[in-house]
Amino acid sequence: MRVALAQIISGRDLAANLSILEQQAQRAKAGGADMVVFPEASMRAFGNSLLDIAEPVDGPWASRVRSVAASLEIVVVAGMFTPGSAGKVRNTLLATGPGVETSYDKVHLFDAFGFLESDTVDPGTDPVTFTAGGITFGLATCYDIRFPALFLANAERGVDANIVCASWASGPGKVDQWQLLARARALDSTTYILACGQGDPVTQGVPAKDGAPTGVGHSAVVSPLGEVLDELDGAPGLLFADLDAAVVKEARQKLPVLANRRQF
Template sequence: MKIALAQIITGREAERNLEVLEEYARQAKGGGAELVVFPEATMRAFGNSLHDIAEPLDGPWANRVRSIAAELGIVIVTGMFTPGSAPDGGRGKVRNTLLVTGPGVDTSYDKVHLFDAFGFLESDTVDAGSGPVTFDAGGLTFGLATCYDIRFPSLFTANADRGAAANIICASWGAGPGKVDQWKLLARARAVDTTTYVLACGQGDPATQGTEPHGAAPTGVGHSAVVSPFGEVLSELDGAPGLLFADLDPAVVKEARAKLPVLANRREF
């Protein structure tokens, strides 16, 4: 199965971000991909208010993504924001949601592990999801994860237990000393932990376009990558926007699990 990772840099305007999504989805389809992954916060970049754009999964932004996926005949995975709780009638929170839509697929995942780290408190404005989500496309099962989730191996193992041959991570990774190295290390580790392909798609680095980040908001560092079930980086981008293609072979997953049966050998403590 041929897949694509669309490393884009989004901004404040949700409609403009949709235009970028459509442009890259068309390029992915033109390159032969059956599935294209977009980053976390594709709907609107972090560092902007999320409350005024959060919408239900049957709202206009999500339905436009569905229309693009249906027109092109491609599965799209993309980050958006949906309404969350509104305790005591106050200003509501949102959910950090991945929408998955395309031929034979329509599901979503809400980020489980919220990024309360490196001076950023995602939990101030976002409600956590409740558990793992997988979906089937192109004869493969995919697991879903978002950004900070990559630091928690149990989610990836849970996806593998549900049949995932590949784990998708959509991110808007925060910049800082050592952060790119951590992103790369964690993507490879999660692949080896679970003997799955890891499709790690992040927002591009705004600095590559002459824009410096403001405040603590994680706005992306790039370095989207596809990692094999053996932990080998098959393809990787740098910090700039771009489109990455890769072929996923279920026989490689089968081989990895025969040679390195970590899922079968693990013990619970």
């Protein structure tokens, strides 16, 4: 199965962000992809109000994403915001396209490095997986990548590839941490890691918003044995990768960490 990671830089305007999504989905389809993955906060960039634009997964923004996926016959995974409890939203990944219709609410909220996502966002509770093109995928969002248990839970559910959509906060050592964590989670779970982040606004001459995790780029595809198969830099771009469930099976025969794991 061929997948594409669309490293975009979303902004405040929902319609403009949808236009970027549609253009990149068209490019992904033209490149032979069966699925295109977009970052966390594709609906609206962090550093802007989220409560006023949150909508259900059958609302107008999500319905437009669904329409793009259907017209191109491609699975689309994209970050949006759905209603939470009073005064809060949920940080949601929508996965939609031929034979796929599901969503995941971010479980681990980014209360770190001086940012308190829990002030405005309600956490999800459960892992979510889906199957497309003979590959089973798990969903994760940004800060989730620091928590191996989610990736192990997905692997136990038969996942071959974990999708991580992010809007990674910048700062000293943060790109190194993103790269290291993607490789570590691949090795923990012997799955492909499809790590798709927001591009770095600084590469486009736009200063990052103070305190807002607006992205550092470096989207990457990592093999089940922790090899970086391809990676972008900080600028917007489109990355393609071919996934094979047989590669995951072979990796688990060579490195049976799931079978050898002890419970304490």
